[in-house]
Amino acid sequence: MVDQQxxxxxxxxxxxxxxxxxxxxxxRRSSIWPMQFGLACCAIExxxxxxxxxxLARFGAEVFRPSPRQADLxxxxxxxxxxxxxxxxxxxxxxxxxxxxxxxxxxxxxxxxFKQGYNVLKxxxxxxxxxxxxxxxxxxxxxxxxxxxxxxKKIDAQPxxxxxxxxxxDAAAQGEFPVPEQGxxxxxPTSNKGVWPVPVVIR
Amino acid sequence: MKSIEEIKSAIEAAxxxxxxxxxxxxxxxxxHSLRLAPADAVEVARFLRDDAELAFDFLSNVTGVDWPxxxxxxxxKVTRTVTRIVDGVEQQVEETVEEPRKRVEPGCLEVVYHxxxxxxxxxxxxxxxxxxxxxxQVELPSVTPIWRSAEFQEREIFDLYGVxxxxxxxxxxLLMWKGFKDHPMRRDYVDPDDFEYExxxxxxxxxxxxxxxxxxxxxxxxxxxxxx
Amino acid sequence: xTTPAATSAFLREKMEEGWNRPPIMEPDGEAExxxxxxxxxxPSTHGVFRMDLALDGERVIRLKPVFGYLxxxxxxxxxxxxxxxxxxxTDRLDYICSLTNNWAYALAVEKLTGQEVPERAEYIRVILxxxxxxxxxxxxxxxxxxEMGASGTPLMYAFKEREKILDLFESLTGSRMMxxxxxxxxxxxDVSAAWLDxxxxxxxxxxxxxxxxxxxxxxxxxxxxxxxxxxxxxxELAVNAGVTGPMLRGSGVNYDIRKIxxxxxxxxxxxxxxxxxxxxxxxxxxxxILEMRESIAILNQALKExxxxxxxxPKAKIRGFRPKPGxxxxxxxxxxxxxxxxxISDGGPxxxxxxxxxxxxxxxxxxxxxxxxxxxxxxxxxxxxVDIVLGEVDR
Numbered sequence: 157m158v159d160q161q162x163x164x165x166x167x168x169x170x171x172x173x174x175x176x177x178x179x180x181x182x183x184r185r186s187s188i189w190p191m192q193f194g195l196a197c198c199a200i201e202x203x204x205x206x207x208x209x210x211x212l213a214r215f216g217a218e219v220f221r222p223s224p225r226q227a228d229l230x231x232x233x234x235x236x237x238x239x240x241x242x243x244x245x246x247x248x249x250x251x252x253x254x255x256x257x258x259x260x261x262x263x264x265x266x267x268x269x270f271k272q273g274y275n276v277l278k279x280x281x282x283x284x285x286x287x288x289x290x291x292x293x294x295x296x297x298x299x300x301x302x303x304x305x306x307x308x309k310k311i312d313a314q315p316x317x318x319x320x321x322x323x324x325x326d327a328a329a330q331g332e333f334p335v336p337e338q339g340x341x342x343x344x345p346t347s348n349k350g351v352w353p354v355p356v357v358i359r
Numbered sequence: 360m361k362s363i364e365e366i367k368s369a370i371e372a373a374x375x376x377x378x379x380x381x382x383x384x385x386x387x388x389x390x391h392s393l394r395l396a397p398a399d400a401v402e403v404a405r406f407l408r409d410d411a412e413l414a415f416d417f418l419s420n421v422t423g424v425d426w427p428x429x430x431x432x433x434x435x436k437v438t439r440t441v442t443r444i445v446d447g448v449e450q451q452v453e454e455t456v457e458e459p460r461k462r463v464e465p466g467c468l469e470v471v472y473h474x475x476x477x478x479x480x481x482x483x484x485x486x487x488x489x490x491x492x493x494x495x496q497v498e499l500p501s502v503t504p505i506w507r508s509a510e511f512q513e514r515e516i517f518d519l520y521g522v523x524x525x526x527x528x529x530x531x532x533l534l535m536w537k538g539f540k541d542h543p544m545r546r547d548y549v550d551p552d553d554f555e556y557e558x559x560x561x562x563x564x565x566x567x568x569x570x571x572x573x574x575x576x577x578x579x580x581x582x583x584x585x586x587x
Numbered sequence: 588x589t590t591p592a593a594t595s596a597f598l599r600e601k602m603e604e605g606w607n608r609p610p611i612m613e614p615d616g617e618a619e620x621x622x623x624x625x626x627x628x629x630p631s632t633h634g635v636f637r638m639d640l641a642l643d644g645e646r647v648i649r650l651k652p653v654f655g656y657l658x659x660x661x662x663x664x665x666x667x668x669x670x671x672x673x674x675x676x677t678d679r680l681d682y683i684c685s686l687t688n689n690w691a692y693a694l695a696v697e698k699l700t701g702q703e704v705p706e707r708a709e710y711i712r713v714i715l716x717x718x719x720x721x722x723x724x725x726x727x728x729x730x731x732x733x734e735m736g737a738s739g740t741p742l743m744y745a746f747k748e749r750e751k752i753l754d755l756f757e758s759l760t761g762s763r764m765m766x767x768x769x770x771x772x773x774x775x776x777d778v779s780a781a782w783l784d785x786x787x788x789x790x791x792x793x794x795x796x797x798x799x800x801x802x803x804x805x806x807x808x809x810x811x812x813x814x815x816x817x818x819x820x821x822x823e824l825a826v827n828a829g830v831t832g833p834m835l836r837g838s839g840v841n842y843d844i845r846k847i848x849x850x851x852x853x854x855x856x857x858x859x860x861x862x863x864x865x866x867x868x869x870x871x872x873x874x875x876i877l878e879m880r881e882s883i884a885i886l887n888q889a890l891k892e893x894x895x896x897x898x899x900x901p902k903a904k905i906r907g908f909r910p911k912p913g914x915x916x917x918x919x920x921x922x923x924x925x926x927x928x929x930x931i932s933d934g935g936p937x938x939x940x941x942x943x944x945x946x947x948x949x950x951x952x953x954x955x956x957x958x959x960x961x962x963x964x965x966x967x968x969x970x971x972x973v974d975i976v977l978g979e980v981d982r
Contacts, residue, residue, distance in 0.1 A: 195635055199634060338539070
């Protein structure tokens, strides 16, 4: 590792010293392409975030890809219903690694105001891993930008080897997540136990 | 617009023997309704649409309502013969007592239609129809051939309430998935048990958490209830 | 132009069964049908909506919409909570126009209980309702153009203006999108003089925005070539299928609930009802543009005439609100069409039956009729011109 002080000194002299890891992560975090995937109310705020006033393009994320194959980030923008949940998991499976998920808004986190609904999934993290949760109903565009910056920090901090490396560098990592079936009364299974352990309440 | 009584008599004049019943609405909205016998409903609907003066060409809203069966306890006067000792002698005496009786009022599914007229710019008129019961005789005639706007709304009622509309061109579930078995808008529908912890729990949530824990049990579920 | 009376005459003449069904089309020759499921994840569909298409080459032979991917059980939840607790849920029906949803629900409950609304509150409702209409129409045109391939630019113009209106909503109600503002018998908070001045400023800028928007779009050759003569909806079918709002008026039927029911105080304002002539996508686009201009006229009158006074019916009950048994159907002209609420009260604190009459869902009834025989690219366009929001379609 290069000494941080030395690095700054060299930088002043016009010499750029970096590590492969830093360069690699800088590249990854500066061009996160989200999938063009709107579910409900939050999708409108997501669109507003990309428009002139909030301008998500400043964060390298202006290119919304309609195809999951070309996207790095899935923004779950709205209520996931039980009718839609298998499709969401399938779309996530179709995305190439490295892939990230932002759960935008109360509905995507837990079902939100519609939690009691018979057709509402109580949080998308029951089936797929979520990297950043943003509360709000809907979250303001600033909140979505905050989530982006949080995700960028997370990517920056990922080492390329060893513990905590991104999934595409880990041959043993789970690549495909089981798609729930639509049963006669409910989704089967009702959650993916490997992704979502039953929450423990400590009081 | 004609008053609801005039519309009722117009229907009866045009279609002799049509079963039309006036259901008053006590609320300040004053939207009284006509309950149709399902057998002549299509005939009446066609008359309402095609009559030059009424011209209800616009079916705005179709609603399902679930009226579950009610158990009513009422006191019934019963006369019976009892043996009693009167003046030291055993005698047969007739006496009348009030006895509580339980009676189950059968439930039904109801469909409500709101009609307006775009040509005459009046309305609404409210029509309603009832099924015989909630289990096996749930057929009602479809008005989709007369007003196309009923197409999706009747499918929705079929999906969520289980009313079968005879004569509907494409009766499938509208909102829930294919293979779903229940009718979730019925009042006796039981939610699937996918309960989890909720930070600000209401009493009903606490009750549900307790039931959930009792049903599943085991160590794996420890701590899932909100009431701990 | 077809007047409503002529429509009725047509209905009386044309009585054979099945006239209002979409025609059954056969493929040409021995072509094999291609079945395509468009959606539920599709960039054009404004959300989660699916169309099952059968194609003969590029030509659409059959189209069956599939709903329910955003069925959030609004009606079931509303039957389990008090009347007032449903108000925030109505925001999330048509999430672009939360204030008109509030208004329709408040109107239905006011019909159920017979509450009066003070004059000032009525004016505030009209101002907010018309601002909502403008931002809805602007964004819906933006989305339509996005789907046509004009990627970005028209939508950016629309959202630029929408942000100004949302700022007004936010400073008054506390939320950009989910306003939760109207109450039974009035409104939640009073508008300040400063807010009214800000609103006047925004409204004064709107005609310039629409001129700019129209300069960009209305005479555009590509837009005309793509929209004119595409997705024609006949007025008699539109009436029979319960189509309402700009779609119905685009087909030339003069039916605007603001003019028919005179709910609120709409009879005090001078405004015109724009009507289309051909019933195609271009007419629907044009009706929306003209409706924005009429909304500005209403806003100018309302902002000038707004009186002082209370904003809540003094007799209105917030706690322990239990309407007497009965039922009511209240409707308003929402930006997308007739938005109605049907309530049955059994005297309890919760509605016994709570039903939303969603204009978006019912306007989609004729989607198949409009799309049959056209290209897949036009299906996207026709679908965009219906102007739906999935939160309201599936509820």
